[in-house]
Amino acid sequence: MSFILYQNQLLPREKGKVDMEDRGYQFGDGIYEAIRVYSGQMFLLEGHMKRLVRSARELRIKLPCSIENLTDNLKQLIKRNAIGDGMVYFQITRGAAPRKHYFPDGVSPVLTGSATLFPRDKHREEGIKVVLAEDIRWLRCDIKTLNLLGNVLAKQKAHENGAEEAIQHRGDIVTEGASSNVFIVRGGKLITHPADHYILNGITRLFVLDLASKLNIPVVERTFTLEELFAADEAFITSTGNEVKPVTQIDDHPVSDGKAGEITLKLAEAFDRAVNRVKRATLS
Ligand SMILES: Cc1ncc(COP(=O)(O)O)c(C=O)c1O
Numbered sequence: 001m002s003f004i005l006y007q008n009q010l011l012p013r014e015k016g017k018v019d020m021e022d023r024g025y026q027f028g029d030g031i032y033e034a035i036r037v038y039s040g041q042m043f044l045l046e047g048h049m050k051r052l053v054r055s056a057r058e059l060r061i062k063l064p065c066s067i068e069n070l071t072d073n074l075k076q077l078i079k080r081n082a083i084g085d086g087m088v089y090f091q092i093t094r095g096a097a098p099r100k101h102y103f104p105d106g107v108s109p110v111l112t113g114s115a116t117l118f119p120r121d122k123h124r125e126e127g128i129k130v131v132l133a134e135d136i137r138w139l140r141c142d143i144k145t146l147n148l149l150g151n152v153l154a155k156q157k158a159h160e161n162g163a164e165e166a167i168q169h170r171g172d173i174v175t176e177g178a179s180s181n182v183f184i185v186r187g188g189k190l191i192t193h194p195a196d197h198y199i200l201n202g203i204t205r206l207f208v209l210d211l212a213s214k215l216n217i218p219v220v221e222r223t224f225t226l227e228e229l230f231a232a233d234e235a236f237i238t239s240t241g242n243e244v245k246p247v248t249q250i251d252d253h254p255v256s257d258g259k260a261g262e263i264t265l266k267l268a269e270a271f272d273r274a275v276n277r278v279k280r281a282t283l284s
Pocket of ligand 1: 034179201204205239240
């Protein structure tokens with residue numbers, strides 16, 4: 001039997017019900033996080049919780065409990081579902097109230113969460129094909145909201161074209177993936193879009209920036225163009241689910257020689273080492 005988190009309690013999955021007037025359901029009025037679990041331990045937990053608090057503040061959604069309480073409940077959820085390598089997903093909506101656009105008085109936030117198995121990708125090094133998609137999203141992509149229609153349409157385009165991800169661009173400027181951040185390598189330097197309102201500041205993105213600094217790989221956080229993407233020596237995406245994944249084909253064009261790049265693999269290996277440290281610490 002699988003369990004979900006509902007407000008402050010764990011419930012059998014089939015007991016989880018959505019109120020049809022929940023504003024998450026009607027307006028996408030809510031926020032979420034997805035946290036990777038390795039050997040039962042949440043990875044980069046602090047960064048995810050910090051981003052959650054920021055998203056809540058930006059949308060003026062009241063968190064229904066303390067971060068400590070939420071963390072304890074998520075740990076219970078992982079245990080109860082016997083998750084080794086997995087993913088925790090949770091969302092907080094503004095709550096349920098008769099439908100009107102402005103924030104209703106006295107509405108109480110609704111927290112739901114799940115923990116599922118999510119094995120690590122063994123074929124990561126082979127790289128992935130991506131497609132390009134015009135970025136049609138709103139201008140607060142820095143908030144991790146439930147409103148994901150632009151991302152959904154971009155990902156559908158990828159899916160219909162046999163690709164794993166869509167790289168979005170506003171005109172000439174590459175922003176980010178449908179559910180990932182995008183990096184290119186040119187002349188030994190990492191380049192990625194700055195963390196402004198055009199992208200979600202990925203927790204994996206931040207972790208990889210830190211790894212790059214430890215490995216003495218120079219990084220520039222600046223916008224880059226489609227032309228630079230096509231001319232890149234290497235390209236990769238980062239996300240909680242994808243970790244560090246090489247991009248080897250964009251539409252019909254190979255990236256460089258069509259193989260995962262050296263710096264990309266160096267970062268992917270450093271990422272692996274960090275995961276393995278977590279796994280070893282859990283065993284001991
Ligand atoms: C639009 C978007 N950008 C970037 C990311 C990567 O963020 P993270 O590394 O925190 O998973 C995600 C993750 O889902 C995303 O949806």
